[in-house]
Amino acid sequence: MGFLDSILGKTRLPDAKIDRLFAISTACVTMEANLDLVPDGQAGVCIKPMESSYYESARKEIEGLLGLSFKETGTSFSFQRDEYGYAWVVLTDPDFEDLVTNIQMICQILMEQGFGTQLLAAVYxxxxxxxxxxxxxxxxxxxxxxxPKPGKQRDTAMEFRLKAVMQKELPIEKDMAKWYPMWGMPL
Incomplete structure (x- = not known):
């Protein structure tokens, strides 16, 4: 935000930070060895809902690139909405590296199309x-x-254990008040 923007009261939301997305690809080895957790073959990108012809253009570009990736890697994808109206690109692939790479590609396309502020979360x-x-x-x-546990409860003990084991592998958010639950995910 520039000086004039602050005087005129204009604010600009920050673009998404995607530089740390790839950290999960090496961390999955530690999760399997130390926590008996393995990638399930699904991942998704949550996008703040928007109505725009630019978004439709970005969606078509994502569909085209994922269609090509599907031919090479076997990744399947779908566009969905969750119960709260958020848009999702849901990917399915038994190869975790393909999921991570395709999630990053989706995010890059959306950022290049000017939708970096609409990116909310990547979920594995x-x-x-x-x-x-x-x-x-x-x-x-x-x-x-x-x-998550049944009844929209959380297993906080397990979440703390995951944090303790993975904090050297992943850039983990230190402020646990910002660990927002994502109920109703389509994956």
Missing amino acids: RFKGKVTAYWIYSFKLGSYYPFV
Whole structure:
């Protein structure tokens, strides 16, 4: 934000921080070895809903590139809305590296199209004795764990354990008040 913007009262939302997205690809080895959690083959990008012809253009570009990626990697994808109206690009692929690469590609396209401020989170699902999600907050530029239990409850003990084991592997959000649950995800 420039000097004139601050005087005139204009604010500009910060663009998404995507530089740390790839940290999850090496961290999954530690999760499997130390926590018996393995990638589930699903990941997604949560996008703040918007109505715009530019968004439709970006969506078509994403569909085209993911269609090409699907031919090479076997990744499948769908566009969905969750129960709160947020837009999602949901990816399915047994190869975790393909999921991470495609999530980054989607984010890059949206940023290039001017939608960096609309990116909310990238989510990776892991399975073991529990289902755990690693959520990357684009605004914070960091990850945090989310372990849901029935009845919209959280397994905070497991979330703290994930943090303790993974804090050397992942850029984890230090302020746990910002570990927002993501109920109703389509993955």
